[in-house]
Amino acid sequence: MIDKSQRSLTELLADGIVLTHEKNTPILISWTEEIEPIDMFHFYQLEDGIERAFWRDDDHMSIGYSGVCESFEADSHDLEAIERAWHKRLDLSVQSNAKEKGTGPLLFGGMSYHKNAKRDAFWTDFPTVRFVLPSLMVSSKSGRAWVTMNRIIAKEEDVKQVLQFYSKVRKKLRSITPLGANLAEITWNPETDQHIDAWKNAISSLTSEMKEGLLQKVVLARRKILRANQTVDPTMVLKQLDSNHPQGYIFALNYGESTFLGATPEQLVRKMGNSLESSSVAGTIQRGHTTKEDDRLGEELLQDAKNRSEHDFVVESIAQMFNEFCLDVSVQKTPSLLKAGKVQHLHTPVKGITKEGVSLFDMISRLHPTPAMGGKPRSVAVEKIAHHETFDRGWYAAPIGWIDQEGDGEFAVAIRSGVLQGKTASLYAGCGIVEASDPASEVEETELKFAPMLHALKGETHA
Ligand SMILES: C=C(O[C@H]1C=CC=C(C(=O)O)[C@@H]1O)C(=O)O
Known part of the structure; x- marks a missing residue:
């Protein structure tokens, strides 16, 4: 060169x-x-x-x-x-x-x-x-x-x-191109989710298997399909995602007739020189309507045993991989809160200095899927996901990002996302299932996680 x-x-x-x-x-x-x-x-x-x-x-x-x-x-x-x-x-x-x-x-x-x-x-x-x-x-x-x-x-x-x-x-x-039609003029019709009962049953069957000690965590996702009355301009949806989510990552990829886009709060890994960082984001509660309520809910999340167990699997796994590939690994002692649209998450940054010869691609290969997207043990969880989910995840919940000629770059995990094809949108949202999970509450949690894409499709601010 x-x-x-x-x-x-x-x-x-x-x-x-x-x-x-x-x-x-x-x-x-x-x-x-x-x-x-x-x-x-x-x-x-x-x-x-x-x-x-x-x-x-x-x-x-x-x-x-x-x-x-x-x-x-x-x-x-x-x-x-x-x-x-x-x-x-x-x-x-x-x-x-x-x-x-x-x-x-x-x-x-x-x-x-x-x-x-x-x-x-x-x-x-x-x-x-x-x-x-x-x-x-x-x-x-x-x-x-x-x-x-x-x-x-x-x-x-x-x-x-x-x-x-x-x-x-x-x-x-x-040359400046004018942006497309106003999203607020579009009407979206969601398809009825015929799989919702099967999804809840899958959670019950997973929690029973967890009680028997067969596995500890599985991140199970749902899909929501919506049809619009006119063709949707992905740029408008992207712009709305960007203005609704000043924090976190916004992405869009247009391949062929499809656009995959989203607003994810989850960093997978960032490498600059030999400094490496990853943020474990897992464990969720809704936002409050007032600052006081928001703080109270955040506190509840920090103290909640079920969410802490969901979160700790992620931190342990990321820390273990950092220890394998890095020196001077530091893990934040206790989780903090990460606010992302309609939800707040538990969040624990992990940092380290890469050992000689460790590349960003090495780290992605090892980290994906973290227990925030897969589960524990990983291979069992991924099999359970393939078995219970009735659709293809595609690039949802997978690494997306960039790497430069020095091997520096950053990858996020492509969640709070969906695919747009003409007048159709297919959205994805999942949640961590652990022994104490309740199917109805997990359905509610996925609804909150569909919100970033749903609001953007309708041209709405999420406030
Ligand atoms: C799999 C998703 O969220 C993950 C990331 C953060 C919190 C999660 C949770 O609390 O369940 C999930 O592990 C999703 O939004 O589709």
């Missing part, structure tokens, strides 16, 4: 062409420049019909991409194969100097919850693992913005044409 810090785009391209001859293979040209801040939602909407994605993290760093320079897919959950291919690509690249995190060549993507699930109609556009090196990416943080343009050039490439391509892109970024 050649880093051409102070060179112009023309010089960078010339270097790229030289390298294509030397290596006798196509070369990645990655160019990053600071631009005037732009509306990230307009950017997301810029080219309807082209693969695109949006990501906003808890620190309000946003990344959006439009178009694919190169995609990396794998069967099963083979992240090692993705990592190998990514390094190979980076070895054959010339780059401008992208100093800010979240700019420059990076991969954005994720994977399915189950390793080998049969996709149902909502997930046919989503491979088991897919990461994308965007062709056009905009990153924004603290009132500043950058564009990264990636292109793989061949030996015989005409530099003039490539330069024209870059100037077209710059022009495109200056």
Whole structure:
């Protein structure tokens, strides 16, 4: 990889062409420049019909991409194969100097919850693992913005044409597209959930098995399908999610005819240099209508034995993996509260310094699914999920995020989410089942967890 810090785009391209001859293979040209801040939602909407994605993290760093320079897919959950291919690509690249995190060549993507699930109609556009090196990416943080343009050039490439391509892109970024129809004008009709009794029975059967000591926790999910009276613009839903949830992560991935999007409070893992962090988020109670009631409910959650047991499985498991892969592991002594829309959760951050050679992909492979999304023991819980759930989870409750050329990046767990396809939405929400779980209360809890997506679909604030 050649880093051409102070060179112009023309010089960078010339270097790229030289390298294509030397290596006798196509070369990645990655160019990053600071631009005037732009509306990230307009950017997301810029080219309807082209693969695109949006990501906003808890620190309000946003990344959006439009178009694919190169995609990396794998069967099963083979992240090692993705990592190998990514390094190979980076070895054959010339780059401008992208100093800010979240700019420059990076991969954005994720994977399915189950390793080998049969996709149902909502997930046919989503491979088991897919990461994308965007062709056009905009990153924004603290009132500043950058564009990264990636292109793989061949030996015989005409530099003039490539330069024209870059100037077209710059022009495109200056054009503003009006956002779509008002969501409040759309009527949504939910399908009746014919599986609700079976879902409650599954909880009863799981709690009986837990009493016999066969397993300790399973995170069981429900699906809600809704149909609209007109086609829905995913950008509008995304924008609503963003304004309703100033904390946590907002994401959207548009593959083919489908958009997977959501507002998740759950970080899976973040790696910057050798600092690693993960937040165990599990255990839930509703929000109060007043600050006083909210505080009282929060206190009740902190003291509640059932929720603490649900939560502690997650902390123990994440801490154990950190101890395996990191030095100086620190686990917050007691859980704090994390407020997320209509619910509040127990939350325990875990931190560490990675041992030599430990990558972000290694950590994702080991952590997914944590007991906040799977259960304990993990393999038994995942089997129970596949057995009891009547639908494919697709990418719900699985890692989604980005990784850059230094191996730094961040992944969230894609919950409080759903898939949009034209006039149809399929939403997902789950909850941790432990021995003391009551089926009716778990149904209520999932209803609260459907709320972020339901409100956004209707263009409502969640207050
Ligand atoms: C599986 C979900 O939530 C998980 C994350 C936080 C709290 C959870 C709980 O209290 O059950 C779940 O483990 C979901 O929202 O679909």
